[in-house]
Amino acid sequence: MHVPDGFIDAPVSIAAGAVAVAGVGIALRGARRELDDRTAPLAGLTAAFVFAAQMLNFPVASGTSGHLLGGTLAAILVGPYTGILCVSVVLLMQALLFADGGLTALGVNVTTMALTTVVVGYGLFRLLLRVLPKTRASVSGASFVAAVVSVPAAAVVFTLIYALGGTADVSIGKVAAAMIGVHVLIGIGEALITAVTVSSVLAVRPDLVYGARGLLKPLELRKAEQNTAEPRPSRA
Template sequence: MHVPDGFINAPVSVAAGVVAAGAVAVSLRGARRELDERIAPLAGLVAAFIFAVQMLNFPVAAGTSGHLLGGALAAILVGPYTGVLCVSVVLLMQGILFADGGLTALGVNITVMAVVTTVVAYVTFRGLVKVLPKTRRSVTVSAFVAAALSVPAAALAFTLVYAIGGTTDVPIGRVLTAMVGVHVLIGLGEAAITAFTVGAVIAVRPDLVYGARGLTQKLKLRVGGELVDATPEPERELAPARSHRTRTVWLTGLGASLLLAGVVSFYASASPDGLEKVAADKGIDAKVEEHAAADSPLADYSVEGITDGRLSGGLAGVIGVGVTVVAGTGIFWAVRSRRTAEDASPAATRTSSA
């Protein structure tokens, strides 16, 4: 659903950019509370994984394909504020390096694909988790429903933006019906990917899933015929094992991202995605503009100068994963360091002592 240059007029693009900048600023502050010692090492990896999976377009219907948006997945794994930042990093890398999503439309894309999907998904997810039994299966089911709803919500948001600032005069009702209809189907694919990924992480390290915190029940021992809480091991004794398991999850996730982007992406559907298909059918792409980064050596997810399509696309995917994980990790560690510095400040120390 990457909106290209020329779909939305300049005033509305600027307004969307202001909204996106405000959302990112709020998310940077909110992420300081989310990026603890468990989440911070994984946030950059989540961004890289979303980049990789977005390369895997899957067929939906009538010559149309879809791909992961990632807002629901990021929000559930690392928190809603950090989730907005994860998807925003991905969109920035795609726009600058791969000419995917217009640069003048970056604000629209962040608003629609990062902010709307994350907010809708996380609100839905938290609501379901509160009413369902506190089990791992409930978290996975909640993730599925939240992801499924987030995609048509993003399609609706784009249609509203287009109704206000679209550059072509088309019947907006038809655009709305087509956009929401096809993205309901794409949402099912998003839901399956999100639920599978969240379920896989929960199975290994439930404490690393932001949305599953509080899920782990205290260990009970039977003493004299009665169940009593077991004495937990000291944190210092658990720390080395947790660090090792976190490193294992991180390396496994990075390896999976590189495999998906470098190899599996070659077998992705070549059909236009939901927005591209609707744009062509309804004529909203009449004034589309060439991307400002069309001459990038990585434009269209290929490496300039390499003629073998499989090698070119795979290498571009690997580069994209590498750049995204480095950029994302750098940003999130900077935010985490800012929180650490604030916690260690004299004012914070006095407040704690009081």
């Protein structure tokens, strides 16, 4: 979903650049609370994994492919602020080293693929966990649904940016329909990769999954409650 140079006019590219800079700035401040000696290496490895997974285009429909965006995955593994930084680092390196995603479109690409996917994907993930039972299966299921939705959400934001600053004279309604349609399919691939990766990390090191932390703490609390409750019946 990397936007090349020339799709978006200069004013809107600059505006998207400003949004991206502001978003990354907020993420840099917020990431400080998410990162420590143990999670900082994990975050670096998560960014590397997102880069690797983005190389793996999978077929979605006749003559069309898609690849992981990774915002939802990174946010669940290492936290939303750090997740934005992970995807942004990947996008920056792709644009600078691999000529993937235009340099003038970097702001657009960070806005759609880093900011949008994390805000929508991680926001939905937290909402779902609020109503679902506190189990590992819920974390995996919520990561799946959140990842599915995050991809068409990025497509919608691209279409909105295109409506504001698109360089070709095309029907925005048709672009929106086509973009959302194909990205719902790509979202299913995104969801499979996200859920499998989150589940795999949960299976071996659940303590390292940022999005599952609230889930593990109540378990510890309940244990403590049982311990304090036990002496009472024996006293009676």
